Amino acid sequence: MSIAATPVHPSDHPRRRFTGALAVLAQRREYGLLVLVAAIVLFTGLANPAFFSPGNVQDTLVSFVPEAIVSCGMLLVIATGEIDISVGGLMSLLAAMLGLLASPTHANMPVWLVIMLTLLAGIAVGFLNGILVAVAGIPSIIVTLGMYTALPAVTNMLMHGQYVTDVPPALRFWGSGTFLTIPISLWTTAVVALCAMFLAWRTALGRRIFAVGSNPHAARLAGVSIVWTKIFVFTLSGFLVGIATLVTATQLSVIEPGTGQSLALAVVTCVVVGGASISGGRGTIPGALLGVCLLGLVRGVLIFLKLGQHAIYWEHAIQGALILAAVLVDHLASRRLGGEGHA
Amino acid sequence: MTEITKDAPAGQPLIRLVGIAKSYGGVHALSGVNLDLFAGEIHSLCGENGAGKSTLIKTLGGSIKPDRGEIFINGRPTAFSGVRASEAAGIGVIHQELVAFPHLDIPDNIFMGREPRRLAGLYLDRRRMLRESAALLESLGEPLELRRSVGGMSVAQQQMVGIARALSQQCRVLIMDEPTASLSERETATLFRMVRQLRQRGVAILYVSHRMDEIFALSDRISVLRNGAMVGTFARADIDQPQLIRLMVGRELAQAEAPGRRHASTGPVLAVRGLTKAGFYEDISLTVGAGEIVGMAGLIGAGRSDVAKSIFGLIKPDSGDVEFMGAPLPHGSVRQAMRRGMALAPEDRQHAGLVLPMTVEQNLSMAALKSVSPWGITRKKKERALAARMVKDLSVKTAAVTLPARSLSGGNQQKLVLGKWLARTPKLLILDEPTRGVDVGAKAEIYQLIRRLAADGMAVLMISSDLPEVLSLSDRILVMRQGRISGELPAAGATQEDVLKMAMPDAPQVDPATNIITDSPGEEIV
Amino acid sequence: MTATNGMNALHPAGNKNHGTGPAAGPGALKRLASFPWWHEVILAILLICLLTYAGSVAPMFLRPGVQIGLSDRLWNVALLALPMMMIILTGGIDLSVGSTMSLSAVVFALTFTHGAPLWLACVAAVATGLACGFLNGIFVAWVRVHPLIVTLATLAAFRGVAEGISLGRGISGFPPGFQAIAHHNILGLRPEGWLFIAAAAYTAIVLAKAPFGRYLYAIGHNEMAARYSGIPTAKMKLFLYSLSGMAAGAAALFAVARVDTARANLGYGMELKVITAVVFGGVSIFGGRGNIVGVIMGLLLIYETREFISWQWNNDNLISIIIGGLLITSVLLQVALRAGKTAQ
């Protein structure tokens, strides 16, 4: 049984074939997004050439890093038909751990150990989510909503209302250092995205993740372990939050209790705008990354277009409208194509 | 794990089941079932719904562990630890529900769970998957575009992918659970050709179907299950259809295929003129009179269900008129259609017909709830009385009306769907595949019911892919082909061949002995 | 999970076990296991334990005056929980309620400060809520986009519009008569409380006794079957989302009256509070199961827990941790009980 907005019965929708640009745009959400992102970038760049300066390109890309890394994990979770809204709370917890363990005035542990422990903590929370969802059978939105509520509060209690201001330089290297003049965080993102794409497209496990979301009953009959697949994606999501924390929390000299708290809904939105089906089975990593770019661009674009002091008050309204527009265009295109009528 | 070897000795069965028993919470799904399967035979498994066929199939498929009994493969006792173990032993299952991953492409579907890999299992060997998928589909005579997602394909094409999947496992035993339930006659013919081909290759096929004609056309031997016990196994030549039905049901049945009563029509209840929806159907005109049963035949995908849904208001047509009870009916309004006395029992019982977790009573009152709710408050007593009346009228077999609908057998669920609408005493009843997946006993009861309703003056429009059913029940037969009405026949004197001629794009060759189309050139039906 | 699930094998179509009817058969144990009100009973027991404990360590907390005084923060969540419950029963969700509140509040304040009479401003606020809900409904029911996605988008959009038209300013200084609707008790209860009680009673009757209620459950279990039964699923959804928006508009008025200020950050995070309460009350997040008694118990338990921790320990963080833990635990218990039922 499905709660999808419209249970589509095979014979409920006609299938007609359209060709041409519309068909391409509709079949591959990525192309449509790419066109949109390119248009926004081009428009802003023409209005204000400073937008194209290498410095700004780099800064802008770096600003996408946490959403981009976390969205890779989120996409695979959503591909299995689950959701993980604990990522924001988890990032705040991991950032606090990172800071408190490494800070000379707190635990003062060696940096390698701190990184290991933080990643392990991410994995552990992800694994716990996975167990609660796949073994205990609690709907994932409940499990991760509970985590979403509880984890930031745990972080606050750990931090005692203070920032960690003495993050050791060896740790800060991950957030602010460069390799071949390109920031470490961008390298990391590229590696994570490539690995995730490889996982999704070129490994048996990746195909099974999508199979579980596409038709769990069939997946079980094909001998795919739904329990382990789901535990895996949640664990991976936790691990990627750890990686994202490592390269973003260390970008700044202070670590605050609230790091990344608004991440969860933002990432889910990006992934969905990127073409993933919230009911599972469909979605791609490039699509999710383009979704991150589209929604992340709004903030910078509003500054570069110099629309005046009040423009910034419309940031959320513009983002919301973009999401609705993406959903609507997708829907209209797929309706004309006679495919699935819901995102 | 015991492997089934190709050179199994002639006298020894590939698979032997001895005393298999399985029960759920005190209910015996299987009790002491024995079955032998030999290489190169097509073995039909018959039985009413609930007789234990599914449990037996799942036992062989490894997804159920029997409580008692033994499975011998090539004479060696074996226990399956799961689906994979069964697959490894060479048993492939094509399940009744389409087991496809709609978002994934053909190679993914074929190799899911057993993907060829390289680099220590890390890397998916896509090239090999594509190559082997192409070869498999080629050998089945169904070359398909490999990279398309399976969800966008026709039901028959999906079925082919399922068969390719089973074949890719190099299986020596293939279990097919009602594979033709959603196939058109022509697709069925293709399927049969492939099944026979497999038999020649020495594969043992366990074939499950409710369709008598298929069972007798295809099988070498027939086994009958009743109430979880094996009634017996027979060579095809040793048994005829009435005998088989008797064995399945355990009693004599009223002949299901008795010629239908002919009614004198008293003016049209429904008149459809020039109904068109681009891409679905075109220029449909038909009438149904009071007390008349109009059959609608055609291949799956011919657009029959879409026409029915459009008349009922579930789909909005582009143009054309529907006149009902002497007045035009607005397009796309189910409520108007219902209010004026129309009812539609859809083909997909479980998804469109019933709310399975809700009770029998709640399902029966679903469409007539307002009639038992004066002042907008549902009266428990009235609702129960309504449900009790329908249960009695339709002889629904259920222990209590407060049981969930999903606890009922397929036939009884179908009766619930009918009862839901009959509670409104409609003037026109549209039936879409009223007996699909219904066992013979319930089938006969449903036929009787339809006849009785028509005799009482109800207009009935019946869509069915079961040709004997259409021929025996209908007063008039409409045939649809590729979205158009290709012809009309009076039921009296019409033969299956007449109907098929109109339904097929090109005249097919029909094997008169089996009623099965043996070859069907012509264009692809999308 | 392997397919050795007894449920599944007996009923291949039923991949869920939350039948609305009790399993038949004799045996006290079986009847106990199939007792349909377990969840409500557990919540009630937890509530009694909590109140007993609270009474023993802080007797003042239980005084009626204190309880009614503290109830301010209950009512707006409660008011929104009713339409949210119905939406979740149909298998949908509305994440935009908090944002709708903020937009309604801002529209109310701007209308009022631009010289409109108070009643007109109130009407404008409720109408804004209705329009927001209607927009959600259009997308969910007609365009057929998954409600989670629609309301995720409008969650950002509505608050964004509120920020945009108010430029982040707080608007205050409403007439005392308006403030009174949040501060004056009628027969010992806030007007908002009476509104909730009336709405809850009406909802209870509709859910239990009216065709509309039955249709909600039917849609939640199987929307297609509901549509094929002539239930106007699209219209009902449109109505429910509009109702949710309208309730948010009304809740916004009470919230503005309480603090005498309308600002675009009003109702921030409200959606998750409401959903938590509804789910905590035993409404299945995938639709079709739940009842109003459970939701009220859930609301009360969460609210009493929250207020008691705040009363006794003054620790906002502790509240979040305990509510998060309780949310997971309560559903875990539900699932465990259901598993127990299956095994019988």
Added chain:
Amino acid sequence: MNNFFVPSNIRPSCRAGLMLLASAALAGTLAIAGCSKSNNATSSAASGKKMYTICLLPKEKDIPYFTSCAAGARAAAKQLGDVKLIYDGPVHGAATKAAAMIHKWTLQGVNVIAVSPNDPDVLAPAMKRALKKGVHVITWDADGLPGTRQYFVNQASARRIGYTLMDTLAKDIGPHPKGPIAIITATLTAANQNAWIHFIKIRLKKYPGLKLVSIQPSHDDQRRAFQITQHLLQAYPNLKGIIAVSSAAFPGAAEAIKQAGQSGKVQITGLSTPDDMRAYVLNGTVKSVILWNTHALGALTIRVAEALASGKLKPGQKTFNAGPLGIKKIVGHQVLLGPLMVFNKKNIGKYHF
């Protein structure tokens, strides 16, 4: 068919385990509750000495600025000996939550509520109600509306903060300041920050060469402040200065300037604690950090509250003896803490809070 709302099927054999897990989780949750030590507001000390319950409400709990104020308050409460201090506030600075807390404390009948109003309009009804119920209400850190409090422990008025921020930035940029400047705030709806920005804009008129080009929110997120600053630096290449009016944005913004290699070229000033900004002041990215002595502010607030509750502070008094903090001036309703402090390279080493 599948989606995240649908739970996996449960094997019956999991039942016992699930039950156990659920019970354990429940027990754990309750244990957390049980372990928290009770500091019931209404209990009085065993010594028999009259105790005053004083509630200190920050704008936002768990940010270093208020944590540091609270430390000063705790020390003062300890010194006084007759004060039971409750320090709690909304974690994310939601003003409605703060109103609910004031309301709750009013019902508990505490002696004094000291409020740092995040949104004076929103808190006004609750504060008035507390006064009406006989609870002393004072404000600290930021003032409330007239008629909602008896005293305001004033470290600086919004006007003074706004003017000082503007003047300091202008001074840091140099003589005859000229060029674009920007403001980074916490959220677009934060009342106190909007008030400061209001006064910054008024003071800006004194510097005709400077032009305010952008006001950007950081959503209480340092990383967001960091990114916004990066964008601002790129979008306005000749940007002269930035005012970070929120301590939840200052370090992030300073880091962006430092990483862009613009230290010294783009001036930044704002409000923050010396501990959080020390590194940037020492490395030259930030010339001046503006704040007051947070410890002293917390302590003075508690002392005023205690004096008010015990009747030591009477209306009309012109001075207030704040013990170790010295004699403080009272002007009207305001108890003045003292001058704003400007931390720079020379003096920042002396302050630790």
